[in-house]
Amino acid sequence: MFFVDTIEVTGLGNRGYLAGGTHTAVVVDPPRDIDRVVAAAARRGVRIGLVVETHVHNDYVTGGLHLARLTGADYLVPADARVSFARTPVRDGDEVTVDEDAGLTLRAVATPGHTPHHTAYVLREGETDVAVFTGGSLLIGTVGRPDLVEPRLTERLARAQHASVRRLAAELPDDTTVLPTHGFGSFCSSAQADGDSTTIGKERASNDALTRDVDTFVADLLAGLDDVPSYYAHMAPVNAEGPAPVDLTPPAAADADEIARRLAAGEWVVDLRNRVVFAEGHVSGALNFEADGKIATYLAWLVPWGKPVTLLAESPAQLAAAQRELARVGIDRPAAAATGGPAQWLRDGETPASFPRAAFADLAGRLPHEQVVVLDVRRDAERAAGYVRGSVHIPLHTLRGRLAEIPDGQVWVHCAGGMRAAIAASLLDAAGRDVVAVDDGFDGAERAGLTTTHA
Template identity: 75%
Template sequence: MFFVDTLEIEGLGNRSYLAGGPGGAVAVDPPRDIDQVIAAAARRGVRISYVAETHVHNDYVTGGLELARLTGAHYLVPAGADVSYRRVLVHDGDDFDVDPAAGLSLRAVATPGHTPHHTAYVLSEQGRDVAAFTGGSLLIGTVGRPDLVEPRLTERLARAQHASAHRLADQLADEVPVLPTHGFGSFCSAGQAGTDATTVGAERRRNDALVKDVDTFVADLLAGLDDIPAYYIHMGPVNSAGPATVDLTPPSLADPAELARRLAAGEWVVDLRARAAFAAGHLAGSFNFEGDGKLATYLAWLIPWGKPVTLLAESPAQLAAAQRELVRVGIDRPAAAATGDPVGWPRPGEQLRTFRRATFADLAKALTEDEPPLVLDVRRDGERTAGRIDGTLHIPLHQLHRRSGELPEGVLWIHCAGGTRAGIAASLLDAAGRQVVAVDDGFGAADEAGLPITTGAEGAAGA
């Protein structure tokens, strides 16, 4: 009997899979921290005989090469991928015996679109298809975005996505589970992907690629594409060259004097604590990227690539979890760290900084005062088009660090859709010496508070 184990990579909005039978297993699109894949195989008591990549990833550093090296597994990589290491070249229609005694095999299906070389894999048991690992092709309700490779290829790849989705649907029965890598909050998704279990039959009824004609699908897909996280440009080359072995040993601990030196040198000192705790007291000049949020995505998106980063955590466990998140996107070794009570982080005589948190109801009240505050919206363009508070400034979070000089003087109330990004933005501006109030509230509460909301495109974005 076959099994499929799902490994959730929640911070990146991805999933990896371990599938097989008693005599062997395949790991599909493994994360860089491969110890969890090895542990999953150990729990099953199976040997990993194959490691399969659906494509050269643009959103995270793969663990495939290292996993294959450590386990002796065959490393399956689409033949069209430009990589510099030895692997098994995978062509459309190739079959691989995962567990011959159990009749389990893996079939490659060329599904270009997310990348030109993208390949899905179909697991079969005794000749019956039982699972489709679709990577960044057919997702839950949508497809992987086609604009990560080369702008001139975007429309061509969007049309290829449509054709690939239909190819999978034509080959597979309705009851076959669809198991994508992307789409659970990943920016590799071209639209808002679902998270629930799905099948080929369910996708036939709801997936845009399968219910729309190709021209409508392509036009809608291209119109809905949002900004690409800045760090993506570094992921493909790392994966093509072959990632280095992960080092998750704890970084050296920094005392207050060292923290001050690193801040003075312009390095990033990142506080991983919850945004409420950060607002209540933090090291001056530090930035707040919550360890329980989308740490890897937002930190990697905003930080100048290669800038040394020091991590501040409430506990060694929080520090270790953050290291694990960050190696997945190529931020390999913190320069230093500090843990425990933040009162011990400043130098003697220095005080922790604070700023206020508020709700949209508080904002509505403040806007009725004689000198209403400035309000900064740090959501992405598409979110703002769907609904915005009249009269607010707008700089998306991922542009704020380089555009903060555009903001007028005065107290800034900062909001996003739920509070996480507003907390990050508030910390960035607080570190620059601005007086801020972080609106820690869901955007739906803005309308309930009576704030004037407008929908539709603006004449111009920005501050």
């Protein structure tokens, strides 16, 4: 008998896997915080004998090298990946034993497309292919995006992606479980996953790479590609160099004077609390990235890379969770941190800053009689499906450098659900603008009669 345990990294939309038999196991695409993987292996009572990477990742820092060194496992990395550390190079067709007693083996299948060196791994029990770890090739209902390596290679890699997915479908039985790394909210996916699990047979019936000819597939894939988070440019080099072990020890504590000093120095002070309580009262100049949102993605996307970050959290548990999330994308050590609330973070005589929240129905009651600025911070693809008439469009990930483009007046900022609007509102508030955060689903704008699809 074999098992497969999923190591969820929900904030980044990724998954790693622990798979094995009675004595030994393999880890596929582990996150940087490997303590979770080690704990999973301990619960199973197995030794980690193999650690494998499907590709050099663009969206997170891998824990593979550290895990292999810690456990003494053999570290398998695609042979054509250019890395600076010792590893076992894997080529198409290579087979390794996972657990001899359980009859488990792993076979490498070259699946270029997401990256030129991408490799999938087929888990075999005896003579049966039972699962395939597809990394960023075949995903649930879609494929990994081909534009993260080099713009001039994008179309070539898209065509390779089509061929790779078809190779997997041709070589594997329909009931083979498909276990991708990306596709659960990750920007490495070319579209959002449709469901939580899949098989080769299900994908054969529904995946565009398996139902469309290559030219149609490539044209549609390239047309649908969205913006790439800026921090991706730093992830692949870190992974190729060999990431340092993660350090999750608590950061230095900051009092109110220290917080004020860091703000005055132009550093980023990030408030992790819920957007509702942040809007009601916060340290002036602090930025709101909710701990329960996609904090790693959006903070790493917006912050100037390498700028010191101080975290403000309502509890030590919230702080520790955020620190773990940020370490996964290379924001290793917060410069300082504090817990509690504005009462602990403000100096004597200072009062909390605040701004109002509203719904699209409230905005409809202000228009067109009052002169307000409506700011849409969604991405281009979202806006193409419909937008608020007369709104200014500046995607959130570009907002920090484009604040001067926003017209004078009170700014009502919205996204699709409220989280990104809260980040944007905090940026505007810190810049001294009069801002209202629209904390509402975009369907509220449609119900209020505010939207159009016309250019």
